[in-house]
Amino acid sequence: MTIDKKNKKNGSATVVVNAPLNNRGRLGREIKRHTSVYLLLLIPLIYYIIFKYVPIWNAQIAFKDFQARRGVLGSAWIGLQNFSDFINSFYFWELLRNTVFYSVGKIIISLPLSILLAIAIYECTRPVLRKIVQTLAYLPHFLSWVIMYGILLSLLAPADGVLNDIIRLCGGTPIDFLSNVSAFPWVVLISDAWKEMGWSAIIFIAALMGIDVSLFEAAMVEGANSWQRIRYITLPAIRPVIVTVLLLKIGTILDAGFDQIYMLYSPPVYSVADIIDTWVYRQGLLQFEFGLATAVGLFKGVFGMILMLISNKLVSRMNEGSSIF
Template identity: 40%
Template sequence: MTNETHSPAVRTQRATVQRFTSSFHAYWKYKYLTLLFLPAIVYYVVFHYIPIYGVIIAFKSYKFSLGIWGSPWIGLEHFRDLFAVPSFWQVFRNTLLISSYKFVFGFPIPIVFALLLNEIRQAYFKRFVQTVSYFPHFLSWVVLAGMAIAFLSPSSGPVNLVLQALGMKPIYFLGNPEWFRTVLVASDIWKELGWSTIVYLAAIAGVNPELYEAATVDGAGRFQRVWSVTLPAMTPVITIMLIFAVGRLISDDFDQVYNLLNPAVLGVGDVLGTYTYRMGLVNMEYSFATAVGLFRNLIAFALILAANYIAKKINDYGLW
């Protein structure tokens, strides 16, 4: 047997072939289950991966008549224009502020809500609370925006009627720059609270009951059991959700902002999503709008990488 047979390159190649063969046999063994993934795979390939080639519009002076490939290449000109436009930095600041508020106030609330739900002993009441909290997630922002406009109306909204009954002046929440971001954050928390809680409740359900019994025997109270048993068991899930939340700091909920935004609060509510829509579809500056979207996605990707690296260093949990 020659030395080439024992060389690292040959061993690596053989190991790769063996892994591929074993994976192929596993997929073939469960081929009918694998077929269930095909619709999802086709969806992501057609609607998420194939359109990626469109990002080259950001580096071209796109003309609809010439098509993507026929339009002239201009390199980084749109990105230079992007950084030179004062309105972009205002929109960028609004996006970071609104997303940061949603992160600071919206991320811990589902965790606390899941812990509170887990402590409820009446099953019927627990199911009722879960159903009520989940329901807004299944409504579109078109419906919820209409509800918000009606409830917060300065003339006939229930909120302002209560304020007037208490001797206070009505507030135009959706037309006041001082209140608009608060409305965005509060409505987002209300809509996603119950749905976000599902993940944490699933993590709590996986806790071994014997751990609670042992803590009770040791004299731990209810709060101590939550702090010493429940929260440590939720740490991996919390870490993963935290990484995703950090990646969304540069993102925004276009549907929410677009349906609630109005000219009176454009200075504090205009975000990258609405800015991209206005530049691309309204002003038909397709290349510039694509550059804005690509810039945002690159920052989001960098944030996810940084959050995952820090999480791995702190508690050894991460996405990879």
């Protein structure tokens, strides 16, 4: 059954070559003809099975009372116990709230900034300034969050960072940014914007480069000033890209940035800093609650999948057929 179905699909491309043969024979011949291709696939496929599919198999411990000495298969099934433990716990809403807060907050801060930056780079008439800003703005993207943390330390160090020096100069009281519950979320959002703003602007710059210049020329002749050209030409032209970027972000809304939070947070700010991933890490790998942590990871995985499929569907509907997969 399945072979026939497959055959019809794949056969269509080579119909001309193999027309007289019957279906089954043709598939056999096709497979034989591609033996060397399959051989190329051998090692990557083994890799895929080990490193991508065995973890999916291991995820069954979400439904088990996992004991390291008994292994994945040997541990006893406990049904949905881990899931109900998680959903009924007090941290469930806290984790969900923080996760969504950080991913949405990052979009709200970074997206307008990167659009503004893209437009500014596009409109800037000083080539040197433009080149310098463009180069420097992309750079932080390549630095790891460990390095970012080091840079932030010199800015935000509790007693004597640069920012606190400025606050003191202005007569305020210094804040310990990294362990203050009300300051911490801002540190996360702004440091992320600082790091990724330039990089996210690239796609908008590319979209701007695609605008037909004659539109601008026509508008100028008609007497439109720079502001009107931005309002009526630039923004409408990059609107589809903005919408696409937004839709793609929907798919990763449960990924709030493990590396960043993990580097920046500390016990005093857990209540506002903990996201699903950092919690899974602590619960699973520091406290050895493997089953519970896996259940939470799986919970995130399932919802992440649904969001991703939705976002992919919307993107492909918008861009007529072009989708991520």
